[in-house]
Amino acid sequence: MKPTHVLACLAAFLFGLELSHVNIGSVLHVQDFPAPSLGLVGPFAPNEILKDNVHILFKYKINGSETTNVEDGGQSLLLIDKYAEAWHAYSSEDDDSNYSLADKPFANLGAARPLGFMKDAHGNVIVCDTNQGLVSLEPDGRVVLLASRVSASSPIDPDSYIQFANNLDISQSAEGTIFFTDSVQLPAAVEHAPGERPYFEPMSTVMDTLVTGSKTGRLLAFYPQNGTVHVLAKGFWFANGVALSGDESFVAVAETAGFRIHRFWLKGPKAGTMDILIERLPGFVDNMVRAADGSFWVALPAPRTMQAYLLKSKILRALLRYVSPIQLRAAPWGAIMKVSPDGEVLRFLMDTKGSRVSSITDVQEHKLADGRTRLFMGSLLQPYVSCIDIQDDAR
Template structure:
C-alpha cells in the first residue's frame, strides 16, 4: 500500500511539474469567450462536392499561393511561402503552360494582394509590412513594422477608388509563425486600418476584432468588410452616407473560419474558409486556464489538420448565393477566392498549386432548374 501511495505521489508531482512548466512557458493571456452559434453543414451550408470540379495549375512551383489577383497587364499574380511573387498568363480560364515567371521576391511572406490605380501591386506581407511593388518590380515599404510596434501581422488588403489602402492586422500580440495562439487566447486584438498614400498617414478604424483577416470594399466604396476568423463572422464598417463610421455584422454564424474575402465588383463577395470551426477550441471557451496550459506547447502542435475545401459567395445583403465544398482533399485549406472572366480562382496556404473552376450556378439558379 505504501508503494502505491508513493507511486501515486510521484505521478501527481510529475503532473504538477509538467503543468507548471506549461503554465510558465505559455505566452497566452486567455479570456472567456462565447463560441459562435452555427447551423453547421446544413441549410445554406449543406455539405456538397461542388469544389471537387476544380482544375489544378502551377503544381509544385511553390508552396502556399495564398492570394491570386489579376493585374492591369492581363497577367495573374500570386505569392509563395518563400517570398516570391509569380505572374502567369491565362486564356479562357486555363493557365498557359510555361508562362509562370518570378516577378519579385519580397524577402518576407506575401499574403493578400491588390493592384492600385497606378498599376502598383499592394502587398500585405506578414514579415515585411505593407508594400507597394511597381510594374518594374521596385519594392517600396509603405507601413513598416519597425515604425509601429503595435503592428504584428498585416494580412489582407484592398484599395479604394480614391487610392486609400485598407488593410487588416490580425493581432497586436502574435505573428504568422504563432498565429494559432491568437485563436486559442481569444483576446480579440485584431484591427482594421487604412493608409493614405498622399500623406503617408495610417489610421485605425476598428479594434477588438477576433483575428482580423480578409478585407474587401463594397459597391462604390460605401462600406468595407473585414473577416473575423476567430469569430466566424464578417464585420462591416460604413464609409459613406448617414451610417458613415458605424460598424455592424454583415454575416455571422459561419460553420467555417473565414480567411480572405473579395468583391467581384458587381454583386458577390467571395469568402474562403480554410477550415471548419475548431470544436476543440470552442469546447474550452469557458476554460481559460486550460487554454493557458495549451499555450505552453509548440504552436505547430495546436494547428488542426483540416483537408476540407470550403468557399461561399455572399450577396450584397449578406445572403448566401454560392456554397462550394469538398471533403475529397483535391484542393483544400482555401485562403482566397477571386472571380475573373467567368471563373473563380482559389489560393491556399497549404497547397503547392492554384485551382480554378467555372463560375457555378447560384443557389437560386439551381433551385429554378429543380
C-alpha cells in the same frame, strides 16, 4: 472519480462561468466569443462541387501563394509564394483554362511573407507583408515600404507597430485609400524546415492567437495622399479578409476566430460604427473579395469543429494546452462561399474531405466571354493554386 474526470468537470464548470462574459473593447463592442455555428445545413448543405470540378494549377511549382490576382483580361495571373517570389502565369492561346508558369520569378520581396495583395490604379502591387507591413512592388521590380507603423495622428493606437499585415482592398475613388488588416499584435515566426529555404511561417502565430485568445486584430487605413496610417477599429480575434462594398459605404472585415464578418461603416448615418454582416459560419474565415455583382466571395480554409468551442474559455484553453493540446490544424476540407451585402448566403461550394482541393485562403473572380465565372483560389498552405468555372445562375 478518476482525476481526469474531476479535471473535466472542473473545466466544464469554469467553461460555463465564462459564457456570460462580454468584452467591451476600447473602440468597439466586441463579443468575447461568437454564437454557435448553424452547422452544415440549409445554404451550407454539404456538396462536392469543388471536388468534382476544380482544376489544380502549378502543383509543387507554386508553394503558399495565399492570394492570386487576375490580369490582362484573364490572360495572365500574378502569384507570390511563401518565399516572397513574385511570378506570372500565362494562359494558352488554344485553351484559356490552361496556364503555364513563367520560367522564373520576376521579382523578390526580400525578407517578407506576403499574404494579401492587389494592384492599385498606378500598376503597383500593394502587398500585406507579415514581416514588414504594407509594401508596394513597383512595375520596375523595386519594393517600397509604405507603412510599418500607425501614424502619430491616428486617434486610436498612435505610433504602434503593424505586426501582422494580412489582407487589403483599395478604394476606387481618386484618393485610393488602402484598407487593410493587422491580424494580431504578434509577429510571424521564421520557419526553418529541413531541406527548405527559410521563410516566415504565419500559421504558428495564427495558432498562438487562437489558443491565447488574443483579440488584438485591427482594421487600418493607409492614405496615399499624405502617407498616414490610422486605426479605424480594433478588438478582432484575428482580423483577416477585407473588402469594400460596391458603393464603398462600408468595408467588410473577416474575423477568423470569430467565424463571422463585420461591416465597418464609412458613409451614411452609421459611419464610424460596426455591425455584423454574417456570423455563425461553419468554418474559419480568411480572405474575401467583392464580386462583379456587389456580393462577396469568401474563403473558409478550415472547418469549425468541437475544438473551436473549447477556445471559448481562457481557462479551458490553458488546461487543454498543457493537459491535452488542441490540434488546431483541422481536418482538410475545401470550402468557399458567396454572400450578399445584406448577409444572405448565395453560393456554397465544397470539397468535403479536401481530397482534391483544401485550405483555400482566397477567391478571385474573372468573368468569361461565354457568361460563366472563373474563380481562382489561392492557398497559404498548399503547393498549388486552383480554379473552377461556374454558371452565374447556379445555386
